[in-house]
Amino acid sequence: MAAAIALAFGVTAASAQTWPAKPISLVVPFPPGGSSDVLARTLTDKLSQSLGQTVIVESKPGAGATLGADYVAKAKPDGYTLLMGAVHHTVATSVYRKLPYDFEKSFSPVTVLAMVPNVLVVNAKSPATDVKSLIAQAKASSSKLSYGSNGNGTVQHLIGTQFASLAGIELLHVPYKGSAPLTTDLLGGQVDMSFDTITPVIQHIKAGKLRALAVTTAKRSTSLPDVPTLAESGLRNFDQGTWFGILAPKDTPADIVQRLNTEIVKIAQSPEFRKRMEEIGAEPVGNTPAQMADQIRSDTAKYAQLVKDAKVTID
Known part of the structure; x- marks a missing residue:
């Protein structure tokens, strides 16, 4: 048993050390032209350089972003297929009566890239x-x-x-x-x-x-500083925003997840990335996998209540 564990560890370590050995796909589950697509292309330009391998944006829209998420959830957990996830996926958990994946359990969170x-x-x-x-x-x-x-x-x-x-x-x-x-x-x-x-x-x-x-957020946007919040406009406590982040399939080796996190956080904190985010009205984040997992759990619970109150369901 000890030998088997050692062998398994060795294989995992070896795969992490040689990764990436081929191009990586970043699946965007929305049509081109939106925030997720712009963020993905801004990120992949820099990530390709830092990883030494091409990171390709692959568009797989449909069904409220759940088709692309399902595709990544079923992909081989080897670090070569990633998802540009979003807060929309925490909403889908409650809206869709049946989903072929579990957003909290089917993925390994990497980092929240930006909030828009x-x-x-x-x-x-x-x-x-x-x-x-x-x-x-x-x-x-x-x-x-x-x-x-x-x-x-x-x-x-x-x-x-x-x-x-x-x-x-x-x-x-x-x-x-x-x-x-x-x-x-x-x-x-x-x-x-x-x-x-x-x-x-x-x-x-x-x-x-x-x-x-x-x-719709609690604070005004730095990109539109003269535009008031809904709370300032009379709708008290209104605070809704959209975050976008990177996830890998469940069971992706921890070393690969950590490498992705390290490289993406560096990019998110770079002056060039921040400047681009200001231009498109986004705010860079770059947190830990654990913090992203907490965000997913929190938003899933929050939107479950909103979905219930609004009586929104999709078969």
Whole structure:
């Protein structure tokens, strides 16, 4: 038995020492153009250099980001297939009646890469100039105002339901397959508002095509310092944001997870990465695997209650 344990340890150590010996895939479970895609490509450019192997962004969108997560959960735990996970996956745990994986148990957390505040935006032609006037417009309208999200069961979906509940209004939820088509329709006036992350809309806000009414986090965004929070706008204790992080399949060797963590945290703390995050409205994090695991557990419990209150379920 001792010999078997020693052999197993030796194999694990050897694999970790030689890793990476070939290209690595980072699976992004959302369509191109959104925050996760931008973050992934910013990270992989630097990670490829630090690891000495190409890190490829592989897009596998669908079913509220669960298709890509399932793909990685079933991948060989050898460090060559990674997931750009997000807070959306903690929501999916409660929204979907059946998932082919367990987000808390099927992955080895590496690190939370960045947090991106969500922002309530309307078309620049909208009569709403602040949250108060938007709520008044919704109450006076003969039909429901609409808000778009990245899909059923995503954080944007739940932010919308929570906003409507606290504001005492009814909104029509319009699910999209990602930020790109949602932003296009928002610019075209096909949907009244969105609660998407800052990244896909910040350029349109600065260009005057969209109007930011409030951010959904407890603190104002450094990228939009003049935009108030929803809490400041009258919806007390509102604090919702979107984090993105890297995960590997369960049972990935600890040495590989630690190497990934070390390299990614270095990148997240670098001046170049921080500058890029400021440009897209994101805030770099770079924490430990244990801290990321705690974040997943905490958010899974928090969103379970929000899902229950909103009565959102998907078969």
